[in-house]
Amino acid sequence: MDQFFPVPVLGVPEAANPPLVEAFRHLTFEEKALMSSATIERNKLYHEVSCKLRELKSEVVNKVIRDGVSPALGTENFIKNVEDLINKDHQLEELQSQLLKLRIKRYRVKEIVEGLLGLEDDSETEDCPGGNNNQEGDGMGSNNSQECIDVIGLHA
Numbered sequence: 001m002d003q004f005f006p007v008p009v010l011g012v013p014e015a016a017n018p019p020l021v022e023a024f025r026h027l028t029f030e031e032k033a034l035m036s037s038a039t040i041e042r043n044k045l046y047h048e049v050s051c052k053l054r055e056l057k058s059e060v061v062n063k064v065i066r067d068g069v070s071p072a073l074g075t076e077n078f079i080k081n082v083e084d085l086i087n088k089d090h091q092l093e094e095l096q097s098q099l100l101k102l103r104i105k106r107y108r109v110k111e112i113v114e115g116l117l118g119l120e121d122d123s124e125t126e127d128c129p130g131g132n133n134n135q136e137g138d139g140m141g142s143n144n145s146q147e148c149i150d151v152i153g154l155h156a
Helices: 018-025 029-034 044-066 075-088 090-117 145-152
Strands: none
Touching: 018 090, 029 044, 029 090, 044 075, 044 090
């Protein structure tokens, strides 16, 4: 794994934060791969699941239209029909769950690296109202993504 994702020694003394150093050393391949891009949306693992989810949602919308419910004739009824189908589709639920898990894993790695570097994060999120709304943000809380990528030794 280290040949694909070399993790350089941070130069952080073991005593600095032993739990973070230990967590950093035990990152999985997937966790390292999630940090291989500046934003999670650009990450290949995340992007593949996200595209599949969009594709399935599009199929649901098309099915509702084929069933004779037109968005032009009544938005509320159309949305209700789409939501009903989405709520019944366990594959859509599973894909949404996968995306959430990937975001949480990326956030965990980012927090570990920022903790080791002593970086502080004052914002809640970048992509949400009230956060540091930044188009290139990864929704992970700060603009330190590139520095985290450099520390982990990954480059997009």
